[in-house]
Amino acid sequence: MIFAGIDIGSAVTKAVLINQREEILAFSLLATSYDRQQSGAGVLKLALEKSRQSAERIEYIVSTGYGRRAFTSSDKVLPEIICHARGTKSLFPAVRTIIDIGGQDSKVIQLDEGGMVTRFEMNDKCAAGTGRFLEVLTERILNLPIEELGPISLKSKNPATLSSVCTVFAESEVLSLLSEHKPREDIAYGINRAIAKRVIAMGVGGQISFDEPVVFSGGVAKNVGVVKAIEEELDKKVITPKEPQITAALGAAIFAKEYAR
């Protein structure tokens, strides 16, 4: 008997399969298409193939994420804030703060000692401070593959400052910096720092105290430059899961196990 969690994000759809002991049997990731039902079904199929399990063995499915309601094969739908909290807590039982930066949204979640969500903040209406912000500035303007943004930014000696966190205005700022022949590594760190400042300000605005341990998840957590920038801004150590994109799907899978009872 296995349990599935599907997180249909704006950019990437994730699936996690667990067993009764909450051990991860397999996980998979797939770019989210306009057809979220298809994305959910596709990513689940991939995970089943990786784990060599058949669909019949799935006892219960919980879907979460931006496209959670569009995936009609799930038994239950839950918001991603709750799933992030549950999934992250299973990996880091002492976690008190979660920073999650995904493709089009960012979240800061505060948990109490028992793992209960006490506060959360999400971005609204605007892609500033999300993976999309990094993607636009890095691939379109800096002409760098997104994977290289983190490593190159760590070479920065004199980080650039972006005064705007608006994706559109930041674009022209980066162009100006390039025209001033500012080194790419300095601009890269400036971009990473801008996203770090944005997400921290969002949390502070929501009266989140960023108690430790702080766990950083979501696709952007793969960027070592953003990790460093968040640590510098918070003056705290930040933990990154080995697979930072699957925490919400893992939480959904754990809820699936609980609801199956």
Place this chain on the structure above:
Amino acid sequence: MAKDIYEDFLRLTGFEEDEMPKYLPEWRKASAKLGLTEEDVKFAVKEQLPTYFAIELEGIRKLLGCFIKETIDLTRASEYKERGAKIVYGILPAILHFYYALKLTAPDKVFVSFPDIFLTFILNSFFHKLAPYLEEAERTGIPYGCRHCALNKTRYAARRLGVIPSPDINWIWGFICDEAPKTDEFINIYHDPEWKTYITRLPHDQPLGTVEDEVISRVEYLAAQMKDGFEFVQNEIGIKVSEEKINEVIVIWQRYAAKLAELAQLMAADPQPVGAVSVRLFWEGLFTPFNTGIEAMEEALDIAIKEIKQRVASKEGILPEGAPKLLIYSLHPTVPWVAKTFEENGVGIPLSEFFLLTKKQLMPPTFKDPYMAAAEGWLRTSGMVNPGYQSEQICEKLETHKFDGMVFGLMDFDRWLGSSHRLLARMVEEKTKLPVFYIEGDNWDDRDYSLEALRTRIESICEIMKMRKA
């Protein structure tokens, strides 16, 4: 069901058979003036009203009818003016005793209204069609995103579109924000030189936590401000109001408030007897003057209380027994899906904090002088500008009605409230140890909502509450 959708609409909003010959043509005319089409009326009948309002209850239907009658009346304000009636407007929040006292003194010689309130409530709550007014305001001078709330934009657009006439006097209040007086200056300078305004202000200069109604100099100051304002209004329109009339209104106000306190008790019952949106408009009777009078509202309230009592007695509810319930700062039926989303996710938000009265607010005034009594009444509310005092009052309300937590926010349109809510949230959480949430958004105008993000927020709050309660 009648073939005429306008007639269906009136039936659904509690109009009696014998009222049809008078009101059907008037409603057709009024809805056309408001910019509502037959399709809009059909949408209200088929979708909006059945989805969000407990129209199976006569008291709720009658309540909706009171708002329709008032709106019909508002669209006839130009006719009243042509016939010589004096037009007096106001804005929210205000002390409405004075407007009612004018009406009681000279019922046929004066027309009183807070036009933006009725237009905003009717157009968005019933038809989800306020956007043309807001867009008109934004297109012609109050740009999108400049933090002018939907009420201000609606007031301006309604004048611009000819829905309402110029007032003889617009008595407005700077009790909370400064945007409303600025809007009236804007209307006067840019659009309507006849738009005449008198402003009564109350500075936000009290130390945190001051119990303002117990500071006699404060009460006297506000009373003097009100008296000056009311004298100005009376001189402008040439109608003299006796102090007895104001006292008469205070008695009516207190009677209505006591009935609302009973309704609040019923709404806080477990299980929650009806959806929050259904009853919310009853509270407008305390804060917005009806030119058509408060009597019909009171009658609707009496019926609703009786019906809801029966539901409470039979444990009939819209949520399961034991469902978590949150106090929301201010629930607006203009974005009815917010409350509905909570309820669909198993959490009740039956009452609005701002409209609940504390024990002290329900007590008779200390002063016999009507201005002092009115000033004391307002200061007893803590006025939304004194977080120290207000947080104490919120704690009392949370305790009285046994709420499991509280939701602030949905006030991003207001510079003052948008930020003070964060402060209040922290103070209430520290004092009560209950979970307190904040939701970004605008509870007048949902054009700018990211529906998915807001739904995620609400669903998350609901899940947290259910987990905590479990």
